Amino acid sequence: MPANLKLGMNLGFAINKYVEPHVWARIVAEEMGVKNIQFVADLLNVFLPDEIIQEQVELIQKNTSKYGLEVTSTFTSAFTRVNHFMHPDAKQRKVWLEWFKKFAKxxxxxxxxxxGSHFGILTFADYDDAARREHMISEGIKNWNELSWYARDLGMTCLMFEPMSIPREMANTVEDTKELLQRLNENAGVPFKICLDVGHAPHPNDRDPYRWVRELGKDSPIIHIQQTELNHSRHWPFTEEYNRQGIILGEPLLQAIEESGLEEAELVFEIGHREAWGTEFRIIADHAESVQYWRQFVKD
Incomplete structure (x- = not known):
């Protein structure tokens, strides 16, 4: 039986460009044509004062309701791509645990x-010392497990981590991802799942994005989709121009999903535009064309 798939939009495209909830909500709903949202922390960093957070949450609730959108998940993003649960300073790890609890709430x-987020990032000093490396990974698991019990009390269904591109950022091979997922789930309050990204297959021995989906798709309720070249994570749009160059296409991706045993998931657009004259004014149009391409395969 084919997987039940929906399209979603990661709001990374809106960071510093379309930060107002009434602006990004209208763009996603009316110009991009997507209903499901993956909200990103860089649009509302919970280090901000409580009164500002509450005001923004109310605006987000008001405008997602107005435009028929649903925030189905949240994630860290470009500016929150930091060491967090594997920071070498224990005091800062504690601060980030409280940050994640607040972000979950x-x-x-x-x-x-x-x-969800990336699992954590090791410094070179910690990565190069085998004993220290394992200690920091254990610290990361401990903090994620504590967060998972807090998430259970909030009524969440799962937590997610994203396999990344280099060993210091964790889970950069299929085997490492499986091992980390198993370790996280040994003492979890809610299940840990994976947020796959079809561009994150950079290890020299593990560069087939479709293999990642075939082997890990069943544990990935959200899959970040981007157009990319082999050996890169370009975060290109699915426009005619880039589809001629890229390796991520609808038919083989859906085939890999079916072979994985995945039953239900969101394919979430994570498309990036560099701050340049050639791309700055194409953001909305490129997303809209990308959605149009994927509507051939996903009809939600």
Whole structure:
């Protein structure tokens, strides 16, 4: 039986460009044509004062309701791509645990049923020392597990981590991802799942994006989709121009999903535009064309 798939939009495209909830909500609903939202922390960093957070959450609730959108998940993004649970300073790890708890609470207020991030990032000093490396990974697992019990009390269904591009950022091979997922789930309050990204297959021995989906798709309720070249993570749009160059296409991706045993998932657009004259004014149009391409395969 084919997987039940929906399209979603990661709001990374809106960071510093379309930050107002009434602006990005209208763009996603009316110009891009997507209903499901993956909200990103860089649009509302919970380090901000509580009164500002509450005001913004109310605006987000008002405008997602107005435009028929649903915040199904939340995630960290470009500016929150930091060491967090594997920071070498224990005091800062503690601060980030409280940050993630607050972000999870705010996520639930927006309507999200799960939240996630990269697992954590090792410094070179910690990565190069085998004993220290394992200690820091254990610290990361401990903090994620504590967060998972907090997420359970909030009513979330799962937590997610994203396999990344280099060993210091964790889970950069299929085997490492499976091992980390198993370790996280040994003492979890809610299940840990994976947020696959079809561009994150950079290891020299593991560069087939479709293999990642075939082997890990069943544990990935959200898959980030981007157009890319082999050996890169370009975050290109699915426009005619880039589809001629790229390796991510609808038919083989859906085939890999079916072979994985995945039953239900969101394919979430994570498309990036560099700050340049050639791309700055194409953001909305490129997203709209990307959605149009994928509507051939996903009819939600």
């Amino acid at each position: 705010v996520s639930r207020e927006m309507g999200a049923h799960c939240t």
